[in-house]
Amino acid sequence: xxxxxxxxxxxxxxxxxxxxxxxxxxxxxxxxxxxxxxxxxxxxxxxxxxxxxxxxxxxxxxxxxxxxxxxxxxxxxxxxxxxxxxxxxxxxxxxxxxxxxxxxxxxxxxxxxxxxxxxxxxxxxxxxxxxxxxxxxxxxxxxxxxxxxxxxxxxxxxxxxxxxxxxxxxxxxxxxxxxxxxxxxxxxxxxxxxxxxxxxxxxxx
Numbered sequence: 001x002x003x004x005x006x007x008x009x010x011x012x013x014x015x016x017x018x019x020x021x022x023x024x025x026x027x028x029x030x031x032x033x034x035x036x037x038x039x040x041x042x043x044x045x046x047x048x049x050x051x052x053x054x055x056x057x058x059x060x061x062x063x064x065x066x067x068x069x070x071x072x073x074x075x076x077x078x079x080x081x082x083x084x085x086x087x088x089x090x091x092x093x094x095x096x097x098x099x100x101x102x103x104x105x106x107x108x109x110x111x112x113x114x115x116x117x118x119x120x121x122x123x124x125x126x127x128x129x130x131x132x133x134x135x136x137x138x139x140x141x142x143x144x145x146x147x148x149x150x151x152x153x154x155x156x157x158x159x160x161x162x163x164x165x166x167x168x169x170x171x172x173x174x175x176x177x178x179x180x181x182x183x184x185x186x187x188x189x190x191x192x193x194x195x196x197x198x199x200x201x202x203x204x205x
Contacts, residue, residue, distance in 0.1 A: 088148025
């Protein structure tokens with residue numbers, strides 16, 4: 001049996017430390033109600049300042065990293081959902097289902113609430129970072145609409161315009177859901193959005 005090397009052990013410990021800091025920050029910042037001090041994050045994560053600064057140069061850097069990583073996870077799930085679709089039309093519907101589903105997935109929704117906290121809006125560079133994330137997610141939908149136009153399943157699609165509209169509506173639903181202003185079941189909201197943007201949808205649902 002191969003025993004882990006000292007470097008592997010150290011790497012594993014560093015990963016656990018970093019993950020613990022991120023989890024603590026999500027939990028504390030997501031509660032809202034004020035500014036979360038680094039000391040509170042340290043205490044919740046069970047690490048000291050030296051450990052924190054080994055991973056993140058500042059609290060702002062931590063928040064930006066959290067947003068980037070959350071966006072990458074969503075992007076990967078969107079890619080997988082769209083990539084597994086039989087045709088372009090199905091790819092558009094898969095994107096809607098996957099992205100909208102975040103609001104009804106307990107852990108994803110909880111982490112998403114972190115980025116609605118007022119203190120996150122004060123982080124330097126957060127607006128540009130958020131738009132970069134949105135652009136990545138929209139681009140996958142642009143490609144899905146482009147595929148649907150090319151394969152004839154949505155021949156009237158205008159990929160850039162349609163993707164922007166769908167993304168805006170789904171994002172608004174997620175925000176309302178996070179703020180407890182949307183309590184309707186996921187299938188109902190999903191079907192409404194699909195019928196709105198995908199001609200002919202609804203009969204198979």
